[in-house]
Amino acid sequence: MHIPDGYLDLSIAGLFFVLTLAVLGYSIFKLRGAKLTSLFGVLSAAIFAAQMLNWPIPGGTSAHFVGGSLAGILLGPYAGSLAMAIVLTIQTLVFNDGGITAWGANVWNMAIVNVFVGYYIYQTFSKFSRSFSAFLAGWLGITIAAIFAGLEIGLSTSFAYGLSITIPVMGIWHAVLGIIEGIITAGVVSYIATRRADLLEKKEVGKASFVLIAGLIALSPVFAYLAEEVGYSEPLENAAEMLGLEENPIYESIFPDYTIPGLDPYTGTLISGAIGVLIVLLLAYAVKYARSSRKDT
Amino acid sequence: MVHSPLISARGISYVYPDGSMGVQDVSIEIFRGERVGIVGPNGSGKSTLIFLLSGLLKPTKGEVRIFGLTPDKKNFESIRRKIGVVFQNPDDFLFNPTVRDELLYVPRQLEINEEKMRQLLLEYSEMFDLKEILHKPPFRLSGGEKKKVEIASVLIYRPEVIFLDEPTANVDGKTKRMVAEMMRKYEGTVVITSHELEIIKRLCNRVVLMSKGRIVEDTTINTLDERMFEEIGVV
Amino acid sequence: MVHSPLISARGISYVYPDGSMGVQDVSIEIFRGERVGIVGPNGSGKSTLIFLLSGLLKPTKGEVRIFGLTPDKKNFESIRRKIGVVFQNPDDFLFNPTVRDELLYVPRQLEINEEKMRQLLLEYSEMFDLKEILHKPPFRLSGGEKKKVEIASVLIYRPEVIFLDEPTANVDGKTKRMVAEMMRKYEGTVVITSHELEIIKRLCNRVVLMSKGRIVEDTTINTLDERMFEEIGVV
């Protein structure tokens, strides 16, 4: 369910960047002074490994083990969301699995919604049965995260499918695949419980924090809807407009007096495009030759 | 103060989290310039003792003092700078993306200048014959190559005290001789464990014999009674 | 057919996925009952050769035949049943939840009856002194204990051919002697690598010398020219 670059409108991508940075910043604030443990490192690595095996699903993005609930249960919601955010960042920056502009939305879905939802489901029901509550956390956590992903791409006009397609596709697929997620989560949690119970100690979260984050999660679809309403889908045009260039296509400003009869706007664009590429070529060679200004180390 | 020990342990025990006994009620003092060989059969607690004496593990009972200090958060870095530990298992030790990064891991933190760093790298990669594998990730090396990288990346920052846990396991004869030679010339304090008694006899002036988590003998190399070794199963 | 080799390799090379050369253009034949010692400096390709000859890795060039067969999916299990491999690094080898499961991993697959199984377990855990750690997970053992568990869990199913990669690294003197004794009595075919030439001289009747991925010498122990060892860096 990693959303790539280009599927989201800039306005929606931007909104989720803001929301994500707020919650992640809050988590980091809560973790101040704490040391990241090896459990943190291994869990990130293991989740990373598990997420590698992914397969495309039609009408959405792709499906795979996510591990958000597991991270929440083992590390607590703050460190858990940090761990997931780190996994997603590595995937973005090393594999380009999930886009750079979609980082906010991806972290929101898999590192915040999934982790917090999974954590609370586990905490609520673990009184009754440890493995059942872990299963439930894994299953519902990923399903809800997928619904959020469906919502984000569905609201985006760049991705031409509407909510009525994206939400059911993402939601239903992940509700089915989520059963596997639930089983793995339950298996690992109960195994750890028998061998290293110290890793499962309860991590307390204050009531106020809970209300705050739960509120943000619940309201985020509304924000997204509003952002799409006020946002514009063609920011480049607006930028060009601001620069006063829209009404004055570039080939005209380059060849103001040079009007060949029959030079239509299309050819004009082609020519200015070619000139642009030529300048890029020259600049790139300049970079290449500037290289010798630096000693190899 | 001349004769205060560099490292001292009084009545320390270490129990692993699963309840296994690592070492039990051990007392030992190590002085500047000593070459201590720790020997004992498998599972007798040698590696555990090294982790304790180097301040990496905290004893579950008793206290270790290093340079007169109890290791804590504040003096942590200064102690680490002075104590180098070569782990028995290089896989537990090597964690950098390439051999080069591994060798320069500590020098980089010490902010040694570029020129000096290049020089160190050259010297040690030549000495340990690592030049052709500098760009490889350490986990893709042969068993002995890993061990060599490990030893080189500790020796490269010349700590005052060096703990070597089985430095010669898996390494070839040439490297063994080279390591022995380096350690003989080393001015600092050296603590070695090994199952090859040759190495211990060649390098150490003091031998500590362990069995079942306890020290059963602690003597100079000259007064060593080798019959005891056989009894315990070291040879 | 009496003199057809058990294992034969003709012109095999192995290049690791990252492009490192493991072994290069190696040909070797191993006959029933031979005791072959493979020696060579670190990174010369001994472990890679063992993986190739035992059929665990497929050469990137050339062909290995084991019992006259090219290893494939169909004969995989039957070959594995007859060939035991002790890895150089026990951490790469041990994966069962406890030492007991580790020892019984193969016997259980062979569906040996309970009584016989108990007996085997008793015999081998006594021989290798593992009784007190039978319930422990292998990753929580000392370096030498791991190696002992590894050797025991291969010897326990008595394969026809045994490959031992550095069986004596990290193990104590008593175990070394015991392993040497067992191997001497073993009726099968044995291939050993070791950096302790003593072991090779004591156990092997044929010595293969490797350097930079190639076999540079293949001779009986009596006609061995030890000067070559020094040249290459083995001793």
Added chain:
Amino acid sequence: MHVVLEKTLKNASSYFQNFFIHDYSSNGAIHLIDARIKLLSTIVFVILAISTFEFDKLSFLLFSLILISAILGLSLKRLFSRVWLFSIFSFLVVSPLLIQDLKYPFLFTLRVTVAIIAVQMLVMSTSFAEICSALRSLKVPEIFIHGLWLAYRYILVVFQDIISILLARESRRVAKGSHADLWRKGGESVGLFFLRSIERAERVQLAMASRGERVIQSKFKFGLLEIIYITLSAFVALWCIVL
């Protein structure tokens, strides 16, 4: 079944290993440019790509990025091998819409492709340590950087472990074993593997402690190379806007 499963896992993890130590060892001009500047220009390129559906702009971007990669020392073959699969996937996802709008699926795919190329240019030319220090100088909190670095290193260890365990199992698989067995053992293996990794990691943690834990900061490079690269990126952006 479990033979297939193990094979898949093994292939996946060895594939992964080679993928992970990518070709930043090769030494093109683009490899030498300061990571911060590459990161920022990548973000600019991606934003450009995803904020338009105009064919002229997208194709100008595509041409420019490919030119830059080729001239500055990236292998185009490698670049495309990392891009094509995802481009096709994106096209398939939106291909049903061909019925409504002939152009949309192509433009959509084009912009996704351009964005991926932009990111791959960064990924293929920058080591992870450099990316970490770039992020740090962009004021990303220390604990996040530390976590990134920690996770990155453990990933290497964990994957090496998976491969060796698979080989070890193979070396002692003397009977076929049933499917039921696989499922019964499967859960246990995952838990065990996890536990083992944690305890291995605890020891690696000791190793890090014994040699200090500071994340290395690579030096800020700023010279002619950077200035021209910034000019180049700025030109691409500007031309793209006015085109």
